[in-house]
Amino acid sequence: GAVVSQHPSRVICKSGTSVKIECRSLDFQATTMFWYRQFPKKSLMLMATSNEGSKATYEQGVEKDKFLINHASLTLSTLTVTSAHPEDSSFYICSAVPGQGSEKLFFGSGTQLSVL
């Protein structure tokens, strides 16, 4: 089946630093990728939708200047948490859709971010 690789799986950083998370579709071209966040005991919440070559669409309440998303190619999307703070500590997970109009959704394994 299709594979989505997400890296790193776990990161610990100091407050004020920036962290980049990569999401790659390994065996298909992903025109659309999604970024989710999950706080402890809360639902997986959609943060943003990114389409290759265009600006990401952010969900209400998600700061676009803090969570920078770049979808520069059909196989790679990155999420950069800028000037991270302890409240940004969360589980981040990406997903990708192969092609237009596909109903299939493939997920990465997630990144646990801890900001000290």
Next chain:
Amino acid sequence: GDSVTQMEGPVTLSEEACLTINCTYTATGYPSLFWYVQYPGEGLQLLLKATKADDKGSNKGFEATYRKETTSFHLEKGSVQVSDSAVYFCALSHTGNQFYFGTGTSLTVIP
């Protein structure tokens, strides 16, 4: 807005026990309903889905029936195995792209 409420875990069962993980939803219109499973160290994988009322999704011995009257999509398995230990997410989607997930339920099956 759309949302999914899922039974809180963690759930611990002995091998061959029956499993039910409750899931109810709130949505406009008629979404498709899904169960995703996340095994340790892996991404979420689609387990089963149902696209309309009264449809039953099934896979790997798991079943869930789309109940419009009770807005539910409970996950069931008659006899769990150790290999079923994972986190299970209930979800809904109108478009097949944008999903609304529950909180996830962690299942541990002990021999």
